[in-house]
Amino acid sequence: MTSVRTIAVLGATGSIGASALDVIARHPDRLRTSVLSAGTQVDALLALCASHRPAHAVIADESCFAALRDGLRDAGLATQAHTGEAALEALVAGDACDTVIAAIVGAAGLRSTLAAARAGKRLLLANKESLVLAGELLMAAANGANAEIIPIDSEHNAVFQCLRSRQTQGDVRRIVLTASGGPFRGRSRESLASVTREQAIAHPKWSMGPKISVDSATLMNKGLELIEAHHLFDIPGEKLGVLVHPQSLVHSLVEFVDGSTLAQLGLPDMRTSLAVGLGWPQRIESGVAGLDLLAQGRLDFEAPDTEAFPCLRLAWQALEAGGTAPAVLNAANEVAVSAFLQGRIGFLAIPALVEDALARLPAAPAESLEALLATDAQARRLTEHAVSQLAQSQAIPTPHE
Template sequence: MKQNLSLLGATGSIGLQTLDVARRLDLKVCALAANRNVSLLENQIREFKPQLVAVFDLDAAKKLRLAVADTPVRVVQGMEGLCEAASFAPADVVCNAVVGMVGLLPTLAAVRAGKDVALANKETLVAGGALVMAEAKARGVKILPVDSEHSAVFQCLQGCPEKKAVKRIILTASGGPCFGMTKEELAQVTPEQALKHPNWNMGSKVTIDSATLMNKGLEVMEACWLFGLPGEQVDVVVHRESIVHSMVEYQDHSVIAQLGVPDMRIPIQYALTWPQRMASSVEQLDLIKCGTLTFREPDMETFTCLRACRRALERGGLAPAAANGANEEAVRLFLEHRISLPRLGELVTQAMEHQPDVKQIASVDDILNADAAAREFVLRAAN
């Protein structure tokens, strides 16, 4: 089990649940990082007593320095600060729970510093999988999945004798708050309605991604990098109950699944304690109370983000980075009531197709430039 934790995204949904796990496992939190929530960060500093805290927002960093001036903590700022927290020498594991492309550079910083990474930031591998996994392999660093679906696959693969024994991965999707809607109905959905997820407690961006099935498209691309499989060996099924978190089918057609209540503390804890399993405060699964478990095919004609991600995966190169960047910008516009959910999917598709073909990604700058170009495309097309 890891003993010294650096947590990026400490004030978000995954960050708060990670600290709950750390509290119960009595882990040392040596570094924290967040965007701008000064009051919550101050409380976390006083409880966990980290040596280093990174604040992305510069004004918030100044306020935090004043608020914790009576403590020995060192406060750093901006992207440079995030990367310092990610590569902080005392840490033996970095949990990256920030949301969006902002997580890419800190992940690379952690890997290059030889830190194992408990990864909840899917954009890291969607946009920069080739670079991140190559760096991790070269340095012998473990990338441990925190997403419930990828953690489930990781757990189902523990007894796998060899890679060729795997026939396919089956990722489950809750379907989100808009499941079963037509395009016409989807066009009437407000941000407030889309943020009401039936099963999971997540941040706003991830919840909107669940409503559009973009989240599942990103997870398909992430799974390909994590488990070294082509896209045609990663399937998606809608499972409304969110009890089966994902499955692995083997060549003999045996299917192994990981089940549990929908609580992110289960995959978070497993990433931090692997290969051990520890007692948990999470509610025990009662299959009798669950009753029926259902599985359905996703509607990619209505929820076009999943189809766009499949297409980006086929194209490869910088197309996944473009799809991800376009989505981040389009989600912001939707939350500001400036576009509809169907328009969000259209913009992601158009920005991804607008990205020129690239055979090989030369550097992280290529990824960041594709991301920026996709965001600019969305802003122009949405006006």
């Protein structure tokens, strides 16, 4: 008889949380939601608690705790209310769950992700910052506690699936991540100077939040994924590659030393990778249709243009530098993207600001989470100051040649 997997969904009110809960609800005999967490959206969290009846609900914003507690009581739900980061860490590390879906956006999800890894849980990882900012620490914690990390970004989940056919690490010659190319694929750098917020967030294939959509438009998202892949699969940067694939049907490829290349294909729907993570090593129904290649018509591939989209080049440089460099890259990018979305800077200022931060904050050893968070804060301050100067001058710099 299959045991029931108890699951904490961190970031339950976001798009990944919605997809995860959809998959979980399809398998009541083997999957149960035991913990739900959200940042500030109390009403949305209460609605999810009414639908999924978890044992615990956590709201990050302490000012929202009374509303959560009273809302659960008024609805007649037995779900226990909690608030704050410490409460969430205790729940993911304790007996409340055996599986954690880490989908909290940004550095806010870092400590709970580390807590789950240190507790030896199955960790379905969507929080990029955990690997970009603290990949060395996270993988060391997971390895020390025999935690099982299954990435649920489509590209890394594809690699995870393809790698199941290998026997040793030496069997792998190369891992290739695919990129849709975003809304500006094929455009020159000069033509990108005047693109708008609305154009940048109009992703051709995926429905994502504004920040991730802009990262896709600059190709920074793919750069961050290279850093993630390096840590997840313990593979050096020189064995990682990127191909632009506008149809977004081939999610990644793994080339082996015998000349074989395995690719994972599927419709662009996050529920597939979530089902892999929740059911592995078994396959379970996700609600996603199969891939009809005849209906799709064709598959195209091309090299990324790092002149028009220098963020990918900058991510390569940060990966090669190691240590705190990826933390600087990530922090500077978050500040720059936020400024672009607010209309304070132009699109081409994003890579320029990131490059400036990397140049001004040379890589240092990533010795502790505190050191990495201090670097993160320093890079944010530096970049915010540069944004303010840029906004005042109304001049938009272009990346260095």
